[in-house]
Every structure is written in structure tokens, then in C-alpha cells.
Amino acid sequence: MKIVNHRLYNDDDTPVPYRSTPNHGSEIKDLKYLVMHYTAGPSAEHSINWLVNPLAKASAHLVIGRDGSVTQIVPFNTVAWHAGSSSWQGIKGLNNYSIGIELDNAGPLEKSGDSWRAWFGTDYPAEQVIEAVHKNETYMRAWQLYTPEQLYVALEISALLVHTYKLEDILGHDDIAPGRKSDPGPAFPMDTFRSRIFGRSDDEPDSETYETTANLNIRVGPGSAFQTLSVSPLPKGTRLQATGEENGVWKEVDVVGEVKGSSDVRGWVHRGYIRQVV
Template sequence: MKINNHRLLDDNNQPVPYRETPNKGGVMTPEYLVIHYTAGSSAEGSVAWMCNPAAKAAAHLVIGRDGNITQLAPFNRVTWHAGQSQWAGRSGLNQFSIGIELDNAGKLERTGSHWRSAISKRIYADDDVLLANHKHDRPGLPPIGWHEYSEVQLATAREVSQILMQKYALQDVLGHEDIAPGRKSDPGPAFPMASFRAHLMGRADDEVELYTTSAALNVRAGPGTEFAILPGSPLPIGVKVTLLEQQGLWWRVDVLDTVNGVMDLVGWCHSRFLTKA
């Protein structure tokens, strides 16, 4: 697959099926990738709904359970997939992100001996259901059913996401649940976000990443120059730090050495002056 003129092409250089949605805005420069589930019962049905003006919702891509992809808008146009949302100081992520919808029923309820979608009333086999809590559930809530994603669907999502991340130099891949916590639950616990993200970002989330400073570097209270410089700054060249968190080019780091008389310094710095140790 590749991208040409903001359209996705398949391995034969042919555009993937394209259905232009009316549920879109103007031109944008994407910075993030946002993953969703449709909460629908088929990719075809979800594509049709997202092309209906009444839906007032659409994403750039819909990936079916068979791995087939439909594109609904060019990647440099706003689509209405995120709604009220926030991330890294940004609000309204529609203006800054590409949305991928995965055909998946989402939350399922147990009725008698069956798992059922409360929305479509469709029944799902036990093998297709993961019993789990959502990461934003308050402690003590009983687990519920979540529709599993198919292997080929996840593999396709990984491949197209990698191409999008590279083509548009996207900063991160996020779940709708991450940018609209409490309001949204997709892509939910059945989506393997940790490994998906590690694959795209080229690292495992639980792996310790060691970096050294390549210039005198201020450590700040937050991810930006508007935040206060912390005592112990600037770090001299050659100081070792570990990466705790990323918000674009701003990284939250743990300084391993005692620097300028300060122990256990943790804060944000610009990643430009950090090199992998």
C-alpha cells in the first residue's frame, strides 16, 4: 500500500474503494492517528451511515473484518470522527487527526446464553467476545463483553497506520477513549493498543529507553517553553535520562545522575537535544 495525493492505493497501485462522505470539513495538516470501533454490525452498514448527512460523523478509513478498506475522505481533509476531544494541549482533534474506524460491535451484553449488541441486537459467538474491564472503569466494576477484532483486520490496520504515520510524520497513535475519556470507550480493551503503538512508534511501552543530552538542556515543569524551568537546569552534555512519556517533541524524562546538586530530577525537555544512549 501507499499514499498518493491523500488517497490510499493498494499493492497494485489502485485506489482502495472510495466513498466520499459529506461529513467532513476543510483542509488540515494531520498530527495524530485516532483509532475507533464502529459499534456497528457490518463495514458496509457503517460506510453507508458515515456517508449519510444525518450521521454528522465519518472517519477517513473504515476497515472491515475481512481486512477490506474503504476511504471516505482525502487524508488532508477534516472528518468528524473525534467530537469533543483533547490531547497534549489540543482541543477538537478532528482538526489535527486522521481517523480509522474498525468494524466492531464494541460493548456486548449477556442475554440468556448469548452475547448481544445492545445497538443492533445481533448475537455474537462466545469465541468472538472478550470479557474485560475498560481501562477507564472505576475499580470494582464487573467485566463486560467486548467484540474481538479479527486478525486480518488488525494486520491491515497496522500496515495502513504505519504508512500514514510515515507519510504525514504523525506524532502518535491514540484511541478515541484517550482523547474523550468518560465519553468514549473505543477502541476498547479488545484492541491491542500497547503492541500496536509500540510497533508504530518503534519501541515497547514497557522497555526502558536510555538517552543522553547532546547540548545544555533545560528541564521544565510541562511540555513547552511556557512552563517554568526546574532547579538543576540546564543539564550539561552527556547526562543520562530515561524516557517516561512523550507529547510530540516534548519528552518527560527522569534524570539518572545528580545534576547541579539536584537528585531525582523529573521533568519535560525538548527531544531535539537527546540522543539514544
């Protein structure tokens, strides 16, 4: 993909779909950050229709659907209304300093029989769910997973935006409005994004050692339908050694050393929440 005149284009020079909105400010004078969000809505289309509605008084620069489709709503050099009351490192009102990306995702879910229910009433199967402790919270909750297609596109666009606009960092809405906001939440692999985009690209680690980037469940099989091991959740920063077995987004690992008094722990983890370490 590429950026021309603050609009996003595909590699074949076609622009990504654009929906204009009245919900924007003037030119961004000092662009520093990329801010990631989830929509907490039932579909990308639903969220886009809302963000172009003047009643919403909200917008974002991009919405990325679960199939990886991208819609632009506001040009990258124009203030979008995604951050609200927010602050980061002494800066207040991050709308004036950032590009905002919304990812189609239901957000936190509540147990409902065999499945998980969003606040708007839709049920999701266990395969789409991760149970994790939000970094601003102290208890386990369920969150809808992002799709691999969505994360792949989001990573490509994030890298393009960071390099084009020389952005200093990628932040979550939950970083700049903690307590008030919990998106993109523990299902979003923020540490992976940061290390892939800001890490040294000339020094790719080739070791098969990983660490968890969040408190992370480890399971007896490759999928969230499989039972968790008794040592779950693994604390953030737990060292893991890959066995080489993979299944979709799931990876079989051995825990390095001891965790919660147990050694020789082997199980399956979601690879969106681990990163390679040298």
C-alpha cells in the first residue's frame, strides 16, 4: 500500500474506499502518534455508517474490517475525533497529535451458555475469544480476538504511517485515556506491533525463544475451546521455547524454567501474544 496526498492507496494505485464525514477538525500541525482502537460494534459497515453520521461527533482516519478491508474516513493530515479527553507524556487532547485506526471488534464479552455475548447482544463462539487481564484492570475478562487478516493489514498500514509521518510511537486508546477506555485491549498484540515497527529490522532474531506480551492462557490444544493448563494465565514476560508445532494462530511451547511452582510445562498459546526474544 502507499500514501498519496494523505490518502491510502492499494499497490495497484486504486484508492481504498473513502467515506467522508463532517466529524473532523482542521489540519494536524504536529503529528506524533498512531492510536489504535476497537469499534465495540457488530460490523465494520455499522461502525463506518456511525462515524460518518453528524450525530456521532466521532470519527477515525481508518476502519479495518475483520476480513482486512480498509475504509478511509478522514485524510491523515486532518484532525479526526477518535481520542476524546486524553493525555500522553504531558500532551493533552491527542486528536491534534495523532492518526486513529478503528479495528472492527466486539470488545469485552460476557459468558452466555457455551458462547460469549457482546454488549449489543451478538454471541461469539469460544474460538473467537481470548480470556485475559487488561493491563489497566486486575481481573480476567473475555475479549473478541482480532483476525489474522485484520492484524496483517493493520501492521502493514501502521508501518507505512509510522515511516511516512515519522511517528514517535503507537499507543492504545487505553494508554491515553486509562480507566475511561479499554480499547484496543489485551486481544490486540501491541508489543508485537511496536517491536515489528520500531525494532531494528537489520537484526531479526532467529532464536525460537519467545516471551508473552500479556497475561496469557496456555492450553492443552490449539484453540480457545481447549482447556487451560492449571498454570494459566502465564504472567506477562514468561519465557517460552517453541517446539516447532503450529496450528493456525496457535503455537506449541515449553515454558522455560518454572512458572507458578511447575516445571516442564508444555502447551499451546495464541501467537498474537508472544514475541521472539534474542
